[in-house]
Amino acid sequence: MGFKEKYYEYQRPILGMVSVVGLVILWELVFTYLIPLNPFFFTKPSLIAAAFTEHIIRGSLWSDLVISSRAFISGFSLAIIVGIPIGAVMGWRRRVEYTLDPFLTALYASPLVALAPLLIVVLGVGLVAKVVLVFLLSVFPFIFNTAAGVRATDRLLINVVRSFGGREKDLYLKVIFPSTLPYIVAGARIAIGRGIVGILVGEFYAASEGIGFAISRFGDTYMLPEMFSAILVLMIVAVALTEGLRKLEVVLAPWRVGQEAR
Amino acid sequence: MNTLVSVYREREQTILGGGFILLLILAWEFIPSLVSLPRGLSLFFTTPLTVVQTFYQLVVENKIQSHFYISAIEFAVGLAMAIAVGLPLGLVMGRSRTVDAMLDPFVTAFNATPRLIFLPLFILWLGIGIWSKIVIVFIGALFPLLINTYEGVKNVDRVLVNVVRSFGANEWQVMKVVVLPNSVPYIIVGLRLAIGRALLGVVVGEFFGASKGLGYMIASAATNYKADVVFVGVAIFMGLALLLTLPVKKIESKLTRWRPETAKTF
Numbered sequence: 110m111g112f113k114e115k116y117y118e119y120q121r122p123i124l125g126m127v128s129v130v131g132l133v134i135l136w137e138l139v140f141t142y143l144i145p146l147n148p149f150f151f152t153k154p155s156l157i158a159a160a161f162t163e164h165i166i167r168g169s170l171w172s173d174l175v176i177s178s179r180a181f182i183s184g185f186s187l188a189i190i191v192g193i194p195i196g197a198v199m200g201w202r203r204r205v206e207y208t209l210d211p212f213l214t215a216l217y218a219s220p221l222v223a224l225a226p227l228l229i230v231v232l233g234v235g236l237v238a239k240v241v242l243v244f245l246l247s248v249f250p251f252i253f254n255t256a257a258g259v260r261a262t263d264r265l266l267i268n269v270v271r272s273f274g275g276r277e278k279d280l281y282l283k284v285i286f287p288s289t290l291p292y293i294v295a296g297a298r299i300a301i302g303r304g305i306v307g308i309l310v311g312e313f314y315a316a317s318e319g320i321g322f323a324i325s326r327f328g329d330t331y332m333l334p335e336m337f338s339a340i341l342v343l344m345i346v347a348v349a350l351t352e353g354l355r356k357l358e359v360v361l362a363p364w365r366v367g368q369e370a371r
Numbered sequence: 372m373n374t375l376v377s378v379y380r381e382r383e384q385t386i387l388g389g390g391f392i393l394l395l396i397l398a399w400e401f402i403p404s405l406v407s408l409p410r411g412l413s414l415f416f417t418t419p420l421t422v423v424q425t426f427y428q429l430v431v432e433n434k435i436q437s438h439f440y441i442s443a444i445e446f447a448v449g450l451a452m453a454i455a456v457g458l459p460l461g462l463v464m465g466r467s468r469t470v471d472a473m474l475d476p477f478v479t480a481f482n483a484t485p486r487l488i489f490l491p492l493f494i495l496w497l498g499i500g501i502w503s504k505i506v507i508v509f510i511g512a513l514f515p516l517l518i519n520t521y522e523g524v525k526n527v528d529r530v531l532v533n534v535v536r537s538f539g540a541n542e543w544q545v546m547k548v549v550v551l552p553n554s555v556p557y558i559i560v561g562l563r564l565a566i567g568r569a570l571l572g573v574v575v576g577e578f579f580g581a582s583k584g585l586g587y588m589i590a591s592a593a594t595n596y597k598a599d600v601v602f603v604g605v606a607i608f609m610g611l612a613l614l615l616t617l618p619v620k621k622i623e624s625k626l627t628r629w630r631p632e633t634a635k636t637f
Contacts, residue, residue: 120468120472121468121471121472121475122472123472124469124472124473125472125473125475125476126476127473128472128473128474128476128477129476129477150495150496204383204387207383207384207387207388208387208388208390208391209388210388211388211389211391211392212388212391212392212395215392215609215613216609218567218609218612218613218616218617219570219605219608219609219612219613220567220570220571220608220612221605222571222574222575223574223589223601223604223605223608224601225575225578226578226589226590226592226593226594226601227415227589227593227598227601229593230415230593230594230596231412231415302483302484302485303485305484305485306485306487306571306575309485309487309488310487310578313487313490313491313575313578313579314578314579314590321488324488324491325491325579327491328491328492328494328495329491331495333495336491336492340488340489340492343484343488344483344484344488347483347484347485348479348480348483348484350483351483352479
């Protein structure tokens, strides 16, 4: 009786665990007993786990991760510094929005990643090209989300502050910024995925270090367990960042949950 | 004079937006004649006029059509596969709590990670031909479609479902009468996002280990310092992206006029 109720309470996480663990066990068993494993073509969980622990012990992937995150953080910070002010002005001033919106929308909608080869040829293989690429891809969610947030600020609140003689500074800090913040966090969540795309493309295309380079090198040399464990590392990082921001969104603006399609 | 002002007032949005783009293009065109660029940079520099001329030439010499054709096939097949898998799976996940709970860890993990990360793996498995690109387009476009369909099904009014059920409808009829029509706006959002991801997949997939396609054309032009050809490719992708997503966006805003405003996503 008590057991069954407990199960219903935790049904979701239990079923999720069951399917993940079940898949891993099935994968392992199939390639241990049913189909002979061709190590140049596929791999199995036990080999991936071995490669994963070796990576962690030797710390070889660590340096790649540091290299990539340096480029990522620089580009991403630049996107925040540039994107939020532009978005704020666009949301606040109608004429600025009219002027910039078509141009920026066109850039946002198109796969700017197509510029990657040229950027790398011009700026060289290394940090700068990757930073520019991450910036180019991740700046737009910040611009458009900040603008939407500023526009969505409750007019009534603005009028109240003005009526009670609040200064412009109060208006910005006490009304507009807090109501825009959840939008910015939502933008950051979208921007993270795009920024990682920038890192990956930059490093797949031409690099001598970094997590993207590690993955493509392992692929080229048929080191599949190593490749899968590198992919796993990046997946863990991406999930941690995205879900962390989603949690932050819920904390900042619980009323907005579920309003926006991913 | 007054009529001029009123015409401007009426079309302020178009004039300002279009004017800004025009201004940028003109500035880009005349930069090289106004300031002398350093030799290193002038090697990679091109102007809009040259890009248009190069585009015309490539079309006349029949050099771009085969690239375009390959890219179009990859895009269409990958996107069609994503729709064929994503919609039914999203519907099932939205209707069945068990399936939802079992697939959720995978969907969350794969959606958070750019699927581009699997490109080296697909190249290893499927070779450098068209199939590795189709699969990368497919897996890129799959998740926006799947998740938005799911979201749509989840947001269906429970009262409506219960009413139809009370009148004796089975699961299939509930789906047809209530769930599907209510999910359409969400599915359209998913479709728009999927188009963007699919284009991204085509571009990047062809950067690596390809011998045909617009992405390949861009990558090989860049290594040969042909900036004009790079921009022809970039412009084609931009044009396609706008051509394919803006009509969908129009339908979307018609269908979701009642929903609160959210920021743009691509």
